[in-house]
Amino acid sequence: MSRQTVTIVSRRGFLEGIFSAGALVLASRILPQTAEAATTVDESAWHPSVYVGLEPDGRVIIVAHRSEMGTGIRTALPMVVADELEADWNRVSIQQATGNRKYGDQNTDGSTSITSFFQPMREAGATARMMLVSAAAAKWNVPASECAAKNHEILHTPSGRKFGYGELVAAAATQPVPKKDELKFKPSSEYRYIGKDIPVTDLDQILTGKAIYGIDAKAPGMVYASIERCPVIGGKLKSVDDAEARKVPGVLQTAIIDPFKPPYMFQPLGGVAVIANNTWAAMQGRKKLKPEWEFGPGASYDSAAYKDELKQATRVAGRVERNAGDVDAAFAKGAKTHEADYYVPHLAHAEMEPPTAVAQFQDGKVTAWTATQDPQQVQTTVARVLGIKSNDVTCYVTLLGGGFGRKSKPDYVAEAAVLSKQLGGKPVKVVWSREDDIRFDYFHFPAWMYLKAALDEKGRPTAWLGRSAYPPMVQGLNTPQNGYLGSMGWQDIPWDIPNIRTENGKAAAHVRIGWLRSVANIPHAFAVHSFVDELAALANRDRVEYLLDLLGPDRIVEMGRSRGRGSRPNPYALDTARTRRALETVAEQSGWAKKKSGNGTGYGIAVHRSFLSYIATVVQVEVDHGRVTIPRVDTVVDAGLVVHPDRVKAQFEGAAVFGAGIAMMSEITAENGRIAQSNFNNYMVQRIGQAPETHVTIIGTDNPPAGVGEPGVPPMAPAIANAIFAATGKRIRELPVKKQLA
Amino acid sequence: MIRLKVNGSARQFDGEPDMPLLWYLRDVIELTGTKYGCGIAQCGACTVHIDGKAARACITPMKEVAGKSVVTIEGLSVKGDHPVQRAWRELNVPQCGYCQSGQMMQAAALLKEKPKPTDKDIYDVMSGNICRCGTYQRIRAAVKLAANSRNHARPATGTADQNGGRV
Secondary structure, eight states, rough: OSSOOOEOOOTTSSSSGGGTTEEEEOOOOOOOOOTGGGGSSOTSSSSOOSSSOOOTSOOEEEEEEEEOOOSSSHHHHHHHHHHTTTGGGGGEEEEESOGGGGOOOOOOOTTHHHHHHHHHHHHHHHHHHHHHHHHHHHHHOOOOGEEEETTTEEEEEETEEEEEEEHHHHHHTTTTOOOGGGOOOOOGGSSSSSOOOOOOHHHHHHTTEEEEEEBOOTTHHHTEEEEOOOSTTOOEEEEEEEEEHHHHHTTTEEEEEOOOOOOOOOOOOOOOEESSSHHHHHHHHHHEEEEEEEEOGGGOOOOOHHHHHHHOOOOOOOOEEEEEHHHHHHTTOOOOOEEEEEEOOOOOOOOOSOOOOEEEEETEEEEEEEEEHHHHHHHHHHHHHHTSOOOGGGEEEEEEEOOOTTTGGHHHHHHHHHHHHTTTOOEEEOOOOOOHHHSSSSSSEEEEEEEEEETTTTTOOEEEEEEEEEOOEEEEEEBBBBBOOOOTTTTTOOOOOOEEEEEOOOOOOOSOOOTTTTTHHHHHHHHHHHHHHHHHHTOOOOOHHHHHHHHHHHEOOOOSOOOOOOSSSSSEEEEEEHHHHHHHHHHHHGGGGGGGOBTTTEEEEEEEEEETTEEEEEEEEEEEEEEEEEEEEEEEESSSSOSHHHHHHHHHHHHHHHHHHHHHHHHBBBEEEEEESTTTTOOOOOOOGGEEEEEEEEEOOOOOOOOSSSSSSTTTTHHHHHHHHHSSSOOOSSOOOOHHHH | OOOEETTEEEEEEEOOOSSSSHIIIIIIOOTSSSSSSOOOSSSSSTTEEEEEEEHHHHHHGGGTTTTEEEEEEEGSSSSSSOOHHHHHHHHHHHSSSSSSSHHHHHHHHHHHOOSOOOOOHHHHHHHOOOTTOHHHHHHHHHHHHHHHHHHHHHHHOOOOOOTOOOO
C-alpha cells in the first residue's frame, strides 16, 4: 500500500491557504534531508510529493520550495512538474512555500536544487497526470491505456472525447495513487518545457519595481530596527548611554540583544537596537548611541599575522584526506621536485540586498517574512534563540536580492524575532546597513595551500603532496580545528598520478566564518590549477596538451569516503572522460591552438569539477603597466541534463564576473579584531567596465542534472593567474591580483 | 512642508528635511522598487530621476527635492514597456533583480542624454551601478538594444517617449 494519501484540504488547513477547498493535492512527502542521508532511505518506498495541486477551475498550482536568488529556480523546478503533468504553462500558478520539513531540504545552497529535486518534481507531475488519466478513463468506462494527457486535457484517443483537467479534479482525488515503480515518465524527446528558455516567473515584477524582496516586506504596525554590534566578534556590551539616541526624531526606544552562547552558529551577535518608525531614523539614532564593550580575545585578531599562522600550519603533517601510493617514498627517490604556496584572503558576500527580516512574536509563536536561503533553518534558529518549538515558527520567503551563502545563516531573522518579543509583539523589521553587512559577515575563510610534486624526466608528476590550512566554518572561535572541505577540489583532483596525498592542518577562527559561492573550491582550484600550470611551464609544454596528458586514460576516480557537499555516490563519481571532453571543447571554442600569448596578451586555462559539474574555462587577459583587463572568457559546461539553458548560461556569465572579482580585487582584512573594510568604496567588486564578455557553451548530455549556481566560479582565479603568467611571466600565488601587480 | 512630484503625483512631506529621498520613497510612501544598497552613492541601487536626471536617492535629502519631479522605477512607464524595460525583458537581463531598478533608471537617463551610446559611454555612466550577480554583459547588450529600438521607434510613433516624456 502506498504511503501517499490524497487530501482534500480546507483553505486554511494546508499550505497556509495556497490551495482552495476542493483542490486535488498530492499530500505527504518524505525526502532525504541531505544527500548523505540518501543511502539510509528505503529506495523501494514511494516518496511522494506536496509540490503540486490542481484547482477545479483548471489552474495548476506548483509549490516552489527552494529560494529564488537569481538562478531561476522558482521557474525551473515548476517547469519539470508542468512538463510531466502535461500542463499548459499559462495555467500554472507558482506559489512560494513557507519553511516546512515536509518539502524535504529547502536550504537553497550547494547548487543542489535541480540535482536533488529534478526527479521528485517529475514524480509529482507524473503522479498527478496518471491520476487524471485514471479518472477520465473511469468516467468514460474505457481502459486507461486508451487515454492520454495533452496540454491540460485528457484525451480518449479512439473517440476524440476530452476532459479539461479542472473537470477531473474531484474524480482524480478518489483514484488510487500510483506507486513509485508504477510511474511512467515522458521520453526526453517529448519534453515541452525542459530544455526550453521560458521567461522567469518574476521577470515582469522585477522590471516594474513590484517584486518583493526581504527589505520590502511589511506588516501592519511594524517598527524599524538598526543594531549596533560589538566591532570585535565575541565581544560583550558593558554599558550603553542611549539618551542622545532617544532624542532623534522618529526614534521610539532602544533594546538590548543578548550575545550568542558559543558556538555562534546562526545566533544573533548581540548588541543595542534602536527602534524607530522608519529605517533612516533608526540608523540616525544608532549613530548617537554611546556603547562600551568588553572586546574579549578576538581583539588581537590580525589577518596579516594570521596569514603566517596558516602558512606554518602547512609546514607540518596534517589530517590525511586522500592517500594513494606512497608519496614519501616517491620524494625520497631524489627526483626533481617543484613546490609552491598559494593564499586566498577573507572575502565578503556583499550580496546587493543586505540581510533584512520582519518578524512578529505573538502568543508564543513567531511569524517571519524574510529573504532566506533556508526557511527551515530560520525555524530552527528562531526557535532555539527564543526557546520555542520550531513548528511554532512560520517563515514566509520573499525573493532574495542575492544570497551567495550569506542568507543560509538566519542570525538577522533571530534578531528581529528577539526584538519583537521584547516589544510586546510588535512586528519588527531589522535592516542591516551595508557597513553591518561587510563588517559582520560570515566571511569566506582565508586559506593557505602548499603543493609539492616529484617530476619525471618529461616533467610529469610522479607524486603530489597537498597541504591546506583554513579556519572551520560556523564553529567555535579561537580553537584550532580541521576544516573538512578537502572534497571541494583538493583531494578530488582528476590527475593520473600514482602517489597522491592531501592533508589538512588545523586553524582557529577569530571572526564568523561561512561558505561563499563555491566555498573551498575557490582557494583549492586557485592553487591546484595554478600549480599544474607551473608544472607545464617547467616542462615547457602546451597547457592543453599537458593537462590532457595529466588526465591519463579515461576512468572513474575513486577517492573513498568524502565529506561535504559536492561529493556524491555514483552516478556522480568523478568521470575523467567528462573532464577531458570539457577541456577539449573549450580549447576548440576558444581557438586555443592558434592563440599566441606574450607582449601583454595572455591566455590561461583551468578545468575544474565541482558541485558535480565539469567546467573548463579559458581567459584572455591584457596587461598594460600592471593594469589587467579581461576582454574575453570562454566557458564550457557539462552539467548533465539542463532544464533551463538560458538561466544556466546566465549563471556562468555571472560566475565569471564573481570569480574575476575574487581574483582581481576583493579582500577583507582585520586589524585588532576589527574589519578594515565597510562598504563598496573599500570592499572592491567588479563593475561593468571590468566585466568580461563570457561565451558559454553547454555540452548537452543525458547524465543526471548537476549543479550550476557555483561551479563557474572556481576556474576563474587560476585561469586569470595563468593568463597573467602567459602574458608577463609573473606568477600570481596570492589573491587578489591587484595587490600583487601594484 | 516640502512639496514635490513623485511619478507625476503631487506629494507633501512634513518630516525631517534631512531624510534621504530613498527612505521617504520606501518607508513613507511605500514605493519599494527603489532599493537600498550602500547608503553612500557607491552602488546605484537607489537610482531615480530628479527632473529627468539620474540621481542617487540614498544621498539626496528631502530638502533638495522641494519643488522637483521625481520618477522611480514604478513610474518609468505606465505599462512596463519603456524601451529599456523591453530590452531588459528581451535579453532576460535580471538574475536576482535587486539592482535592476537602479540599472534601468540609470540606462534610461543615459539614453536620454546619448541616444546612441558607445561602449565607453555605457561603462562611464553605468559603472556606478553594481550587480553582484554579474549581469553586466547583458546590461551592456540591453542598453544597445534599447538604443536601437528607441531610435527606430521615434519616427514611427511620433511621440517623444514611451512614458509621457518624463525621461
